[in-house]
Amino acid sequence: MTRWGMTVDLNRCVGCQTCTIACKHANATPPGVQWRKVIDVEMGTFPDVQRLFVVTGCQHCEEPPCVPVCPSGATARRDDGLVTIDYDMCIGCASCVVACPYQARTIVHEKENYYREGATAQELQRPHTERLGVANKCTFCIERVDDGIAAGLTPGKDMDATPACAASCIASALKFGDYDDPDSDVSQLVRDNKTFQMHEQLGTNPRVRYLYEVPATMPGHTPDRDDDAEADPANPLVGKRQHFWDYRAAMNFALGGMAAGLAVVGWLMYLAGFLDTSDMQGVNFAASGIMAVGLFFVFLKLGRKMRFLYVLLRPQTSWMTRETYCVAAFFPAVALTLLAPHPAWFAIAGLAAAGFLISQGQILFTSKGIPSWRAPQVPWMLMATGLMEGLGLLIVITAVLGSAAAANGLLTLAGVGLAMINAYLVLSYKWAGPENGIGPLAMSDINRLAPIIIGVAYAVPGALLAIASAVPVAAIVAGLMAAAGGFTWKFMLVTRICHQQGFALPKVPQRGSGKMAAPARLHPAA
Amino acid sequence: MIGPFSRLEWYLQPRLKEQGLRFEIPYQERIKRHGEQLKRRLHENGINWWDHQLTEYEPFPEYERFPDIWENYASEVGRDPAEFPFWAVTSRSMQYAWGANVGLPLIREMAQNISGHDGVIVNRTRARELGISEGDPITIESAAGTTQGRAHLREGIRPDTVLMIGQFDHWATPLAKDFGVASLNSVTALSLSLTDGTGSGADLMRVAVHKGHLDLKGTDA
Numbered sequence: 001m002t003r004w005g006m007t008v009d010l011n012r013c014v015g016c017q018t019c020t021i022a023c024k025h026a027n028a029t030p031p032g033v034q035w036r037k038v039i040d041v042e043m044g045t046f047p048d049v050q051r052l053f054v055v056t057g058c059q060h061c062e063e064p065p066c067v068p069v070c071p072s073g074a075t076a077r078r079d080d081g082l083v084t085i086d087y088d089m090c091i092g093c094a095s096c097v098v099a100c101p102y103q104a105r106t107i108v109h110e111k112e113n114y115y116r117e118g119a120t121a122q123e124l125q126r127p128h129t130e131r132l133g134v135a136n137k138c139t140f141c142i143e144r145v146d147d148g149i150a151a152g153l154t155p156g157k158d159m160d161a162t163p164a165c166a167a168s169c170i171a172s173a174l175k176f177g178d179y180d181d182p183d184s185d186v187s188q189l190v191r192d193n194k195t196f197q198m199h200e201q202l203g204t205n206p207r208v209r210y211l212y213e214v215p216a217t218m219p220g221h222t223p224d225r226d227d228d229a230e231a232d233p234a235n236p237l238v239g240k241r242q243h244f245w246d247y248r249a250a251m252n253f254a255l256g257g258m259a260a261g262l263a264v265v266g267w268l269m270y271l272a273g274f275l276d277t278s279d280m281q282g283v284n285f286a287a288s289g290i291m292a293v294g295l296f297f298v299f300l301k302l303g304r305k306m307r308f309l310y311v312l313l314r315p316q317t318s319w320m321t322r323e324t325y326c327v328a329a330f331f332p333a334v335a336l337t338l339l340a341p342h343p344a345w346f347a348i349a350g351l352a353a354a355g356f357l358i359s360q361g362q363i364l365f366t367s368k369g370i371p372s373w374r375a376p377q378v379p380w381m382l383m384a385t386g387l388m389e390g391l392g393l394l395i396v397i398t399a400v401l402g403s404a405a406a407a408n409g410l411l412t413l414a415g416v417g418l419a420m421i422n423a424y425l426v427l428s429y430k431w432a433g434p435e436n437g438i439g440p441l442a443m444s445d446i447n448r449l450a451p452i453i454i455g456v457a458y459a460v461p462g463a464l465l466a467i468a469s470a471v472p473v474a475a476i477v478a479g480l481m482a483a484a485g486g487f488t489w490k491f492m493l494v495t496r497i498c499h500q501q502g503f504a505l506p507k508v509p510q511r512g513s514g515k516m517a518a519p520a521r522l523h524p525a526a
Numbered sequence: 527m528i529g530p531f532s533r534l535e536w537y538l539q540p541r542l543k544e545q546g547l548r549f550e551i552p553y554q555e556r557i558k559r560h561g562e563q564l565k566r567r568l569h570e571n572g573i574n575w576w577d578h579q580l581t582e583y584e585p586f587p588e589y590e591r592f593p594d595i596w597e598n599y600a601s602e603v604g605r606d607p608a609e610f611p612f613w614a615v616t617s618r619s620m621q622y623a624w625g626a627n628v629g630l631p632l633i634r635e636m637a638q639n640i641s642g643h644d645g646v647i648v649n650r651t652r653a654r655e656l657g658i659s660e661g662d663p664i665t666i667e668s669a670a671g672t673t674q675g676r677a678h679l680r681e682g683i684r685p686d687t688v689l690m691i692g693q694f695d696h697w698a699t700p701l702a703k704d705f706g707v708a709s710l711n712s713v714t715a716l717s718l719s720l721t722d723g724t725g726s727g728a729d730l731m732r733v734a735v736h737k738g739h740l741d742l743k744g745t746d747a
Contacts, residue, residue, distance in 0.1 A: 014620075015620070015639075015640055016620050016621070017620075017621055017636045017637070017639055017640065020636045020639065021632065021633075021636055024632060024636070031631065031632075031635060032635065034635075034636070034639075037639060038639055039639060040639060040640050040641045042641075042680055042681055042682050044681060045650075045651075045681050046649060046650075046651065046681045046682070046683070046684070046685065047684075049681045049682040051682055114630075114631040114632055115631065232660070233660070234660040234661070234678070234679065
């Protein structure tokens with residue numbers, strides 16, 4: 001077997017960016033895209049400071065979080081360990097981009113050149129239009145590796161068969177090779193030195209290992225925790241807000257979840273006998289309309305819209321695929337409930353809506369690149385708020401329809417219960433945030449927003465629902481507030497509380513001055 | 527890609543050995559000799575200022591308060607040295623090296639990965655005392671001129687020092703002329719008192735750091 005991988009020696013990298021340029025040249029990546037990137041990191045406070053350069057890029061994980069979330073199967077992992085993207089299959093949904101905890105992936109939608117005046121010879125010759133609107137990332141120079149092997153070369157030993165970054169490294173800081181070959185550079189380096197994998201705790205098992213010590217002289221050390229630095233947006237280690245899922249994706253979560261909640265709560269009330277068939281037809285009609293608007297927005301966000309049907313290709317792992325299957329069941333079922341009402345159609349619509357709601361929670365939860373989305377409360381929060389918003393809308397719709405269900409005691413009681421559950425979930429999401437690995441930047445957004453959301457979307461509506469039997473109009477106000485509040489919460493969660501996982505160095509070389517300085521050598525030179 | 531490359535092509539020493547050459551002695555007496563010759567020619571024309579510079583080149587230099595040279599400069603031009611509490615320094619950029627690639631947007635993009643290519647590096651704690659945050663526009667003022675850029679806050683710099691990488695203000699070529707970064711060149715003075723015995727000088731200046739892009743009067747920048 002072959003297991004391609006890389007080692008990065010933090011002691012050897014001088015931050016020259018030759019690998020960055022070699023990568024851009026070898027892969028003809030467009031402006032702003034750096035599959036291989038070296039960041040300039042500083043640790044400590046003056047005068048005890050150390051500076052080091054960290055090579056980043058796709059880690060070609062053994063357990064890549066980008067693969068299971070891909071709805072089309074475009075992202076896959078080869079037997080030799082290379083994580084690949086089929087540009088002809090990718091729909092550009094960016095699920096993999098937000099799933100990657102190493103900021104390795106990006107999507108470019110429009111062809112850009114480096115010079116305003118026009119394309120250079122290189123840009124003309126290698127326009128790579130197949131990469132527009134689809135996910136892309138470091139391939140470990142897959143063509144160089146494959147072509148090299150075909151020509152009888154050994155990647156890692158023969159530079160023509162080695163990824164451009166490792167082949168060009170002026171400091172021998174980057175090495176490429178086969179981890180299954182005990183004689184390869186990478187195997188020897190990992191055997192003879194201490195190494196770490198970035199974000200090991202996420203279970204991704206990256207095939208890039210970082211070396212951090214000079215054997216026998218400088219042991220490396222665990223850096224001090226620095227809260228100030230972790231809250232500094234200018235720190236290259238700190239993740240910034242993702243922008244790949246913008247308002248268009250947010251609309252699907254905000255409206256789709258609400259619509260699915262409406263369909264589910266409506267169906268439950270129908271089963272309980274509080275909604276008659278014609279009320280339920282109205283509820284489903286409204287739910288399908290709202291959901292369609294959300295889906296339209298998310299369709300607009302796809303990088304390759306004409307390939308949208310490929311979203312159906314990976315139900316075995318992708319929650320986006322599963323969500324789409326739920327959509328595919330929901331709309332025909334709603335149409336049937338309108339044309340030929342039957343309890344079975346209502347049941348299919350209700351169950352599909354429930355599946356849709358669950359899928360949405362899981363889509364965010366499996367986005368491992370965003371710590372504030374992969375928190376364990378998130379899928380529950382999305383389901384609970386969807387139901388609460390749906391219940392709110394149901395009250396408003398049934399009131400408009402003049403249905404008796406509007407003032408139904410069971411509905412208001414369920415509303416009070418849901419309000420409490422939601423408030424608890426948001427609170428526990430906030431409290432457990434730091435423990436869940438949510439960084440200070442996202443936490444400050446959560447701390448600012450959560451109390452407002454709890455008040456507007458859950459606490460006040462819950463209180464109003466509690467008095468709804470005495471003051472009927474209170475239920476309507478509560479319903480509108482719950483829907484608007486829940487909408488806002490999810491919208492903010494997708495577009496604001498969405499900081500990417502940063503980079504982390506559990507160990508760093510021992511160098512610098514003062515506290516950072518290397519300890520005295522055990523055997524000083526005579 | 528870069529293949530095997532003989533060490534002989536990289537290092538001077540093997541070549542020196544091969545050709546039987548020896549290293550130049552540290553005290554470059556020819557500089558002193560040329561200086562003396564220059565002094566005589568200048569004296570013939572009634573010019574005497576070079577005499578002072580010439581005393582600076584010594585085989586075994588005497589201690590001198592070198593910072594005074596720059597600190598006192600402000601008084602020479604009628605300003606108060608206390609107005610300029612910072613040292614401004616510069617450094618080369620590994621990414622730009624000799625600057626021949628300064629017109630390549632690709633290099634510009636990649637150089638941004640290294641701190642200071644888009645701003646003036648200021649000590650974080652000191653910047654905060656001055657009310658300056660990351661990315662804030664700042665003006666660097668010396669008794670000789672001003673330059674403007676954005677603050678980039680780092681720990682790895684002395685609190686009394688600011689660093690401006692490269693000298694990108696003199697480019698008139700496309701792209702580089704629009705970098706909009708601060709440059710030490712704009713705040714240094716062409717002054718005899720800052721000129722040393724080799725006719726050169728250190729890349730240093732005493733400066734003030736102001737928040738905002740200010741239009742400062744009495745400066746020639």
